Amino acid sequence: SIGIALYPKDGTDIEDLLVKADMAMYQAKDQGRNGHAFYGESMAVRSLGRLELENDLRRAFEAGEFQIYYQPKLDLSSGVIIGVEALLRWHHATRGWIAPDVFIPVAEETGLILALGDWVIRETCKQLNAWANEGLGHLTIAVNVSVQQFAREDFVDSVLRTLWQFGIKPQQLELEITESLLMRNIDDTTENMKRFSAAGLRLSIDDFGTGYSSLGYLRQFPVDALKIDRSFVKDLHTSSDDAAICAAIIAMARELK
Numbered sequence: 001s002i003g004i005a006l007y008p009k010d011g012t013d014i015e016d017l018l019v020k021a022d023m024a025m026y027q028a029k030d031q032g033r034n035g036h037a038f039y040g041e042s043m044a045v046r047s048l049g050r051l052e053l054e055n056d057l058r059r060a061f062e063a064g065e066f067q068i069y070y071q072p073k074l075d076l077s078s079g080v081i082i083g084v085e086a087l088l089r090w091h092h093a094t095r096g097w098i099a100p101d102v103f104i105p106v107a108e109e110t111g112l113i114l115a116l117g118d119w120v121i122r123e124t125c126k127q128l129n130a131w132a133n134e135g136l137g138h139l140t141i142a143v144n145v146s147v148q149q150f151a152r153e154d155f156v157d158s159v160l161r162t163l164w165q166f167g168i169k170p171q172q173l174e175l176e177i178t179e180s181l182l183m184r185n186i187d188d189t190t191e192n193m194k195r196f197s198a199a200g201l202r203l204s205i206d207d208f209g210t211g212y213s214s215l216g217y218l219r220q221f222p223v224d225a226l227k228i229d230r231s232f233v234k235d236l237h238t239s240s241d242d243a244a245i246c247a248a249i250i251a252m253a254r255e256l257k
Contacts (some may be wrong), residue, residue, distance in 0.1 A: 001028040002036040010039045026050065029105075053106055056092060061116060066090050068123055073142070083140035083174070086124045088116070108146055117149040121159060124173070125166040132167075142174040144206065147181050151188065156195045170200030174224070178206050182221065190220060197222035209249060218256060226253045 003025025011017040020039040028037040060066060070084035090098045107113040124141045131139055149155055163170055175196060182189055182205065193203055204225035209232055228249055232242045 001025050001034065003028055003039070004036060005039040026109075050106065053098075053103065054110055056095075057103055057106055057110070057112060060090060060092070061112060061119075065093070066116070066119070068120060068127075070127070070141070073140075081139070083142065085142040085176075086120060086144075088120055088144075104146075108148060111148065113146045113148050114152070117146055118158065121173075122162055125162050125168050128168050128172055129166040140172045140174055140202070142176050142202075142204065144176045145181075147184055150177065150181060150192060151184075156192055156199075159196070159201070160199055171202065174202035174204055176204050176206040176227065179208060179210065182217065186217070193222050209245065215252075218252075 003021040003023065005011060005017045005020040005024060007017060010020050020043070023043040024037045024039040027043055028035050031037065067089045069087045069089050071087055072081045073083040073085060074080070075082050088100060088104075090100075090103055092098050104113070107116055120143060124143055128139070128141055131137065152158075159173075159175075160170070163173065177189075177193075196203060202224045203222060204227055205221075205223055206227045207229045208226040210229045226249060228246055232245050232249075235242050236246060
């Protein structure tokens, strides 16, 4: 993503031009990445709003304003709840609910996602422990993992340490990784995935069908499940194309076990 500011129209000193080029870069990211944007006056207003959101995000984390909601996962043949997916939610003190697709990118760009991600894994392990004490030890929890988290050298050890601390079986935790993350750094990603798989954790690819991954890589990644992207599933009963794509993915996934 490229942000462009022009001399002398947008600024006459280097610092000012860099700040405005930075604003334009965020605009390019907001437009879908892999593109460019020129600085415009309206960006200064937007940038101020983003700065406020960034400050509120840090304050919210320190104040413990984030919550985790657990969305049930059903076995459709029996109707039994077999697990849940952990969903991070933020209720802002004055702005109300803020959507994850608004605050997660800001958390990633500021690096706060690392502390936030560690907190989510810790809280889910604590919840699994509580459910086990209530006779629900069979439940699993799926957690989304960010690019920055997975790239950390100590990430695998950190997760395993948290599992051990709360007495959780590795099989009860599932890490969801997007296709784009898998392709970011294939060697390191594969190594971490193999370590997690060897330890007994489940691994799934989220938003499958929307990324750029080669099908060939599915053979070398130790993946347990593919989560078909919602864009293919939501019109499954009316779109023959979506039905065909889903059927093909399911058939491939079964062959790859």
